């Protein structure tokens with residue numbers, strides 16, 4: 001009976017799993033990380049950032065750092081006198097807590113002007129399914145539910 005019960009629980013979890021959305025972790029610059037010579041506007045171009053998502057800045061802490069700045073300081077590459085993000089570890093995680101535009105620059109002299117600057121727009125709400133894979137996602141979800149129903153049916157038949 002314990003086996004059947006866990007089978008039913010498994011089926012219920014399998015049915016509910018697709019509805020649970022989780023935060024996305026973005027490593028800024030992808031495999032390149034945070035350094036000179038990476039086009040961060042291109043990296044951010046096709047990505048959607050939502051509240052709760054996390055940015056990870058990976059860099060050599062002896063060479064680079066990360067400052068969160070406002071739009072004006074972003075444009076002029078002005079490095080603030082204080083670091084609002086805490087310590088520079090070379091593996092800095094930043095949780096996107098509010099919606100709106102966010103700007104980040106490297107504070108090492110010349111690096112922001114050299115391209116180490118990232119601007120993103122954080123959106124409110126949960127991430128929707130990406131458009132190109134919507135059809136396949138739908139098929140996958142339906143298949144998932146179908147599988148779950150089979151499990152439940154088998155379990156009920158075996159219990160009764």
Ligand SMILES: [Cu+2]
Pocket residue numbers: 035036063064065106107108111112116
């Ligand atoms: Cu730098």
